[in-house]
Amino acid sequence: MEIYLDANATTPVMAQARAAALATMAEDYGNPSSIHSTGLKARALMDAVRGRARQVLGAPTGQLLFVSGATEGIQTAVLSALSALRERRGAPDAPELLLYGATEHKAVPEALKHWNALLGLGLQVVAIPVGPDGRHDLGWLRDHAPRAGLVCTMAANNETGVISDLDGIAAALEGSAALWMVDSVQALGKLPLHLAQRRIDYAPFSGHKLYAPKGIGMLYVREGAPFTPLLAGGGQEGAQRSGTENMSGIAALGAVLAALQGGLGFKNPATLVGYRARLVDALQEAFPGLVFNAPLDLCLPTTLNFSVPGLSSKLLLDLFDAADVRVSGGSACSAAQAKPSFVLEAMGLPVWQTASAVRLSFGPAADADFIDEACARIRACGESLRDCCFGSTPGRVMPADGVTRFVVDAACCYLVADEQSRRCVVIDPLPEVNERLAQQIRCQGYTLAAVLDTHSHGDHASSAPELRDAARDLLEGGGATPLDPLGWPRGTEHISLGALSLTRLALPGHTEDSTAYLLRDAQGLRMAFVGDTVMPGALGRSDFVQSAPLAFGPSLRRLEEAVGPHGLLAPGHDYDQRAATTLSTECAGQPLLSRVLRGAMEAAAFAAAKSELEQGLGLTEYQTLACGARVAPGADTTSHELESAALHDLLQGPGGLVVVDVREPYEQRLSTTPDLGPDVHYQAVPMSRLLNALPSWLALPAETPVLFVCRSGNRSAYAAHALRRLGHAQSWNLAGGLALWPKPMPGLLDIDLAA
Structure with missing residues (x-):
């Protein structure tokens, strides 16, 4: 059962609306512009929904x-207001500013900038601080x-x-001729x-x-407020919005408004506040130290x-999703950009909060059973993290053994x-993960x-030094062992x-x-x-005081002698x-030294270094340096996606199939992997331990397919690319991941997390 807690992004369509x-x-499929009986029925339905909407909205x-939808409504309102402002250009009282709330949905400032430029107004678009x-x-x-011509604010913020x-806003606008748009979506x-009863214009x-379904919305325009149609054409909606009306969407919206007006399924504010309190308790129990990013008494319940x-927002989103709990990192329109929340930044919150925020939202028709299950899943998420050493108590799942990799902005620890x-x-410790490392080492009782x-x-x-300080009680010898500048214990081979x-x-x-550790x-x-030392593009600058780019050649030869x-x-x-x-792999197709030096040096410096190396090493040695036996390049790495429907061919192939779940242990504990049959070998290998x-x-027979899933x-695409x-x-890799796996699954298989 999916627990959908992202209602601020969208909601399922209510049964009555469907x-x-x-x-x-x-049945009532007529065009409301037609004058025959079928068209008149459609017109009557549309008028009835409009009348109901007027009652609900006051x-x-x-x-x-x-x-x-809201975006079209915002565009229409902004165009209407700015068209009226254009007529006042040159007047003594002509406005200079277009104002919008700093936490406004991006649709608003983008619309302001677009129409301001298109209409040639040249007004200053300014954010209202919060x-x-x-x-x-x-x-x-x-x-x-x-000094403002248009002020745009929200009734309630979609993220917080x-x-x-x-x-208060209406009072602040007293005496101003500015038009006022209120994004009322949330x-x-x-x-109410x-x-x-308010001076809201749009x-x-x-x-x-x-x-209601996607593709239907409303725009309220106060009587007397300027209006310019965004869409011209057949004259529908009283010539204010041309285009044949979306009758099925209007009917569905009408059903929702009727249910809302009649209290059918919708909970009262006190009940919703109670639901929120239960979710708050579950979250605080699951995640000690959790911080709410906005005052609850000022927020929608x-x-x-x-x-x-x-904990990063990505980690939390993966965790919740593994438990079939759908939450968001912020606005759904911006989620794919993986940037810190501009809403929280505008509120002046610390960087760690803006970069790790999670939004949980439910609809006003949620019931008690839904909230019960949501709270249970949230608590399970917290337990899974604690079992995986995201806490001070000893973990019970996959103790650290071998190599675990942490990556921050492409830097690896x-x-x-x-x-x-x-x-x-x-x-190679990283400041962003030092606390996490110390916590994991301490939780599992390791000596550093x-x-x-x-x-x-x-x-x-x-x-x-920062990590040593954070984990001083875990350091061998209490941290008293003499170290060289790179941290190696002196006198130790x-x-x-x-x-x-x-x-x-x-x-x-x-x-x-520079040193390699074997x-x-x-x-x-x-x-x-x-x-x-080796990865092209990873070399970075070589113009620091301690750089030694001309020592690369001999170093790479020593590395080849040591590792093959x-x-x-x-x-x-x-x-x-x-x-x-x-x-x-690195030198297939061209000399490695040439690629490494090009990644580190400007063209002139590269040419000089190459000349010096050729003279010192000999051209033949330079060309083959660190290339070993010159193994042919690996397989094509660009075409590794596999649609779920194509799995049949792999399952029928001669090599058997290895399915690897690369989700992290805290996700694997909460979820399952598709059961593809008894002949498939399943492995749980988190990306961090790849x-x-x-x-x-790499030792598998060449014909053995390995399918990565996440x-x-x-x-999984990353893992497949690396292995290829x-x-x-x-x-x-399974295209689209398990999220697109056909439902219901043919069966479920619990993965052995110790594999």
Whole structure:
């Protein structure tokens, strides 16, 4: 059962609305502009819905137009207002400003900028500041209102649920000739608007935010307010909005308004506040330290916006989605851009809150059983995180063993751990994950043997001291062991981690002190952590004081001698989503040294370095340097998506099928993977631990298909690309991820998380 808690983005269509729409399509399908009986029936239906809408909105006068949705309504209102302002150009009292709330939906400022430019007005478009509570600065508005031609505010914010002080705004506009538009999308069904009792000139609404279908909305225009049609044509809607009316949408919206007016299924404010209180309790129990980003007493009772210290919004969205709980990181229109919330930024909240916010919203027709299940799922999410060491209590799932990778803006940090000895090392720590690392190490009772950098940093300080301070009680010897500048214990040839051991190899180039750490187990070399030594595009600048670009050639030769052409290399940066590489993969098609130097140097410096290297090494050596046996490049990495319908061919193939769930353990605990039959081998290998499994997949027979799955298909595409690039051509990701998997599934299989 899906628990949909993203009602501010859209809502399911109410049963009565579906029935009304279908009846209109089947029976009352006439064109309301036709004068025959079928057309007259359609006209009567449309007039009845308009009349009901007037009653619900408290708008007995003025125009009430049916439009496609809020965006069209906003465009129409802005065009109408700005067309009227254009007629006042040159007058002594001509306005200078177009004002909009700083937390307004992007549709508003974009419409203002568009029509301001198109009509050639040249007015200044300015955001009205908001306070930490998300409400408009009424003093600022009062000062600027006399110079404004149009003021745009919201009745309630779509991200935070903050309810605007409409009466306060009206008071601030006293004496101003400015027109006033109020985006009322989130207010419908949740707030009494009483439009006729306020000086609101324009109010757009959208049906799909309140159980009607997408594609139907309304625009209220106060009587006497200027109006310019956005759409001209056949003269429908009293020539105010041309185009044949969306009768099925209008009928559906009418059914919703009837249910709202009659209290059928819609809960009263007190009940909704009670529902919210129960969700608040569940969230605080699941996520200790959670912070709500807006005062609850100023918000819609159906909306909660929160952040959890140390947890990104992406992590929380993946977690909730695994539990079949649908929430959002902010406005649905901006969610795909993965940027911090501009709404919370405008409120002046700290960066960690703006970048990790989650919005939870339910509709006013939700019932108690729905809220019960939502609370249970939320608590399960919190328990899953605690079991995976997102907390102080010992975790019970997948203790750190082998290599775990953390990535922040393409920078890579590695935790190398041995479960049996309970010892670990951190390589190239990042400030953004230090707290998380210390928490995980402490939760699992590991000893931190060392915190290492692969090189010094010319443009920033290492965060290793910060991690050592945060985990001082976990450091071997209490942190008293003497260290070299990169964190290696002085006088130590290798760091023992039980069955694993680390040694180091000097690789000057990116910096004079660049180092690779070689990880070995009983079978030999497992992988090398090479910092910014090898990966093209990851090299960064080489013009720092400690840079040594001319030392790259000999360093790469030493690296090849130590790891061979096929040894797995873990980079310090991963801009191209390669996960890992090998020397043979990197130099297939051209000399590696040439590619590395080009990534680090300007053209003139590159030419000089190349000339010097050719003279010192010999041209032949230069061309083949670090290319080993010159293995052919890996399989094509651009075509790895597999539609679910094409799985049949893989299942019938001779190589068997390996299905790998790359979601993180806290997701895998809450969800399942499709059961494709007894001949399929399932593995749970989180993206953070992908490096551990790459060698075993590369050792599979060439014809064995490996299918990666995750929630959306993004992480699985990354994994498939990485494996293909390293040479296993039969690497695939499920297009669209498990989210697009056909429902119902043929069966469900619980994954062994210890696999």
